[in-house]
Amino acid sequence: MENISKYIKSISVGKINIKNNVFLAPMAGITDISFRKICRKFNPGLTYTEMASSKAMEFGSQKTNKLLEIMEDERPSAVQIFGSNKDNIRNTILKLNENEAIDIIDINMGCPAPKLVKNGDGAGLLLDLKNVESVIKEAKKVSKKEITVKTRKGFNEERITALEVAKICEENGVTQITVHGRTRAEYYSGKSDLDIIKKVKENVKINVIGNGDIVDLETAYNMFNYTNCDGIMIARGAMGNPWIFKSILEGKEYRPTLEERFNVMYEHINYMIENDGKTLANLKLRKHIACYIKGLKGSTKVRDLINRANNTEEVFNILKEYFNYLNNI
Numbered sequence: 001m002e003n004i005s006k007y008i009k010s011i012s013v014g015k016i017n018i019k020n021n022v023f024l025a026p027m028a029g030i031t032d033i034s035f036r037k038i039c040r041k042f043n044p045g046l047t048y049t050e051m052a053s054s055k056a057m058e059f060g061s062q063k064t065n066k067l068l069e070i071m072e073d074e075r076p077s078a079v080q081i082f083g084s085n086k087d088n089i090r091n092t093i094l095k096l097n098e099n100e101a102i103d104i105i106d107i108n109m110g111c112p113a114p115k116l117v118k119n120g121d122g123a124g125l126l127l128d129l130k131n132v133e134s135v136i137k138e139a140k141k142v143s144k145k146e147i148t149v150k151t152r153k154g155f156n157e158e159r160i161t162a163l164e165v166a167k168i169c170e171e172n173g174v175t176q177i178t179v180h181g182r183t184r185a186e187y188y189s190g191k192s193d194l195d196i197i198k199k200v201k202e203n204v205k206i207n208v209i210g211n212g213d214i215v216d217l218e219t220a221y222n223m224f225n226y227t228n229c230d231g232i233m234i235a236r237g238a239m240g241n242p243w244i245f246k247s248i249l250e251g252k253e254y255r256p257t258l259e260e261r262f263n264v265m266y267e268h269i270n271y272m273i274e275n276d277g278k279t280l281a282n283l284k285l286r287k288h289i290a291c292y293i294k295g296l297k298g299s300t301k302v303r304d305l306i307n308r309a310n311n312t313e314e315v316f317n318i319l320k321e322y323f324n325y326l327n328n329i
């Protein structure tokens, strides 16, 4: 593997300048303010909010508004919305226009969840490219923010749409498209197809961001090198490993010490308590802590203990005891 540094560069999304082209992907239930804050310590160029429903936004759902909250120092910032009804999209964007802290609005055209797809939302949009065009046109017409799109390879192997969607984006003033190299039918199984990302990059001039299965320096390098993409986006590979951004940006696989791992987990839990309150934090922290400790000696048992802990104080005690044990073996 050659040095990745030749691929790391600043990038512009329309008029928004971003310091580097290594991004944290949107993940529902994961990329809340707390996790984005943790990842930002390791310098990704951009972090995305969890996806939010344009229908719920239009009707003023507090819960949905919270999903799109931006931290004070989270700039440039990107929020993600989903929807297939152009009136919902328009009215949501008109609201988001009023929020000075938002720089980029990404439209989700890839979520495989049946509850979205059956309404034509997320990857459901890939069954109706005319509607993709009308949603994009409407978004561009009213938005004061940069509009970007995140999509998949296609709906299924019979309907490979990534390039067509990219062309619709390009023709209508969308400045960046992210492509996850799986179809909707694949969900998260199999391997992300780098060829489709390469093909999209060869055929449009807008930014193409490669996504899927980047879990370390080598997979990041391969994504850049094979597809010639303009930037990369990491989702699952950042869970329990926000250091992945440091590794890629510095071109050297970084392994945190036990102490660093413990301190970042501790800080992450404290952010969750601050943002969500202790009760919700005690639920939300479970999937994150499972990832932070995965592969460490005895972690399965500790994960089970944490999943049964009654409150965050218990979690802190379990973790302190566990890391004491790890330090002494």
Ligand SMILES: Cc1cc2nc3c(=O)[nH]c(=O)nc-3n(C[C@H](O)[C@H](O)[C@H](O)COP(=O)(O)O)c2cc1C
Binding pocket: 025, 026, 027, 028, 029, 030, 050, 051, 080, 108, 110, 111, 150, 180, 211, 212, 213, 214, 233, 234, 235, 236, 237
């Ligand atoms: C738990 C979870 C939640 C996700 N939520 C979103 C989302 O809200 N919006 C979106 O565009 N993609 C979402 N994705 C897809 C990821 O952004 C990404 O495209 C996919 O996981 C492939 O990248 P990876 O291999 O780096 O994980 C989600 C993925 C996971 C695992």
